[in-house]
Amino acid sequence: MLELAILGFLYDTPLHGYELRKRIAALTGHVRPVAESTLYPAIKRLEKAGLLARTTEPGAVAAPRHVLTLTEKGRGELLNRLAEPDRRDITDENRWFTVLAFLRHLPEPAAQADVLRRRLAFLEEPASFFYDGDRPLAAEELDDPFRRGVLTIARATSQAELTWLHATLESLEDAADS
Amino acid sequence: MLELAILGFLYDTPLHGYELRKRIAALTGHVRPVAESTLYPAIKRLEKAGLLARTTEPGAVAAPRHVLTLTEKGRGELLNRLAEPDRRDITDENRWFTVLAFLRHLPEPAAQADVLRRRLAFLEEPASFFYDGDRPLAAEELDDPFRRGVLTIARATSQAELTWLHATLESLEDAADS
DNA sequence: CGAAGATACATCGTCAACGATGTATTGAGA
DNA sequence: TCTCAATACATCGTTGACGATGTATCTTCG
Secondary structure: OHHHHHHHHHHHOOEEHHHHHHHHHHHHHOOOOOOHHHHHHHHHHHHHOOOEEEEEEOOOOOOOEEEEEEOHHHHHHHHHHHHOOOHHHHHOHHHHHHHHHHHHHOOOHHHHHHHHHHHHHHHHOOOOOOEEOOEEOOHHHOOOHHHHHHHHHHHHHHHHHHHHHHHHHHHHHHHHHO | OHHHHHHHHHHHOOEEHHHHHHHHHHHHHOOOOOOHHHHHHHHHHHHHOOOEEEEEEOOOOOOOEEEEEEOHHHHHHHHHHHHOOOHHHHHOHHHHHHHHHHHHHOOOHHHHHHHHHHHHHHHHOOOOOOEEOOEEOOHHHOOOHHHHHHHHHHHHHHHHHHHHHHHHHHHHHHHHHO
């Protein structure tokens, strides 16, 4: 998720670590803050894998900056990760939102639609958080107000997302037709 | 999150590892599956910390089972974690849902309400995923349909949750009055 | 009768994330 | 003038999560 965000932000423009940190904090930080001690090792990993390159710029404002640029390999890697997200990128809302935040980088509307369809398939699976044996329970069947809350909220999210998914898929298909 | 779920399930009744695994999978597995190789070490950790005890039952169906029971310390620990969730338990929906799934175990309605109020405060903070400088952007201001989706979905979730939170807080306060 | 799948637990190596801490500079406010 | 916050990066040790793999038994279905 973190790596995807790094690649996603750098796809647009080269950035130094600190700026990247701020952008990632803005994107997902209010929900899931990223520690500094997680970001810098992640940058190193990506650099070691040849996905990004760094050029040291002597201190413009404070300490010297390492400006990070995606390599061609890095650009390809981002597109791969976007086009073929793994199961958890689809199911976990935090990861899914990160995919969505950068999905526009995929050049083909058809490829974008494929990703949306995977999420759609997931949302259409009959699943709950609470079961009576194998049968998923509806909010109305629960006595516990807190568990009822979980289902109420999850259902509202699901509804809103399904509406959006259908609308967006339609306009992507229109774009592909023209 | 995993530890909280283990403590939460065992608070009701002793279970063996495999059954615990199935319940956790039902609770959060469709969103965030938990590997077996994560569960057993987690059980060990909790055991080592004196939060749960295991009694070996000779193989009822298949291999011998380790029936896990919460100790008094374990019961206290669960209540503590529920009453004073850390910041990430409040902000991250996955963790928050786990808190909600077991919040009924807190004996005091006032304590339950305190936890809900922390979530309420978080949801009322003005935050977006996307910014123009410092100003949070609304869905309508974005060209990117995917980013617009993120905001649309997040807003729907937020609305549903706020409605539920207010209603539930009210009924908790009524319960405390009577 | 044999294979497959569910039950039930465990270990190993690796990697990713975290908190704590350190280093250095610049600009703003008290 | 002094301190604090922001800028900018880095390392260290620990913990937590994961995939892969191993070991058994029992049941079910072909």
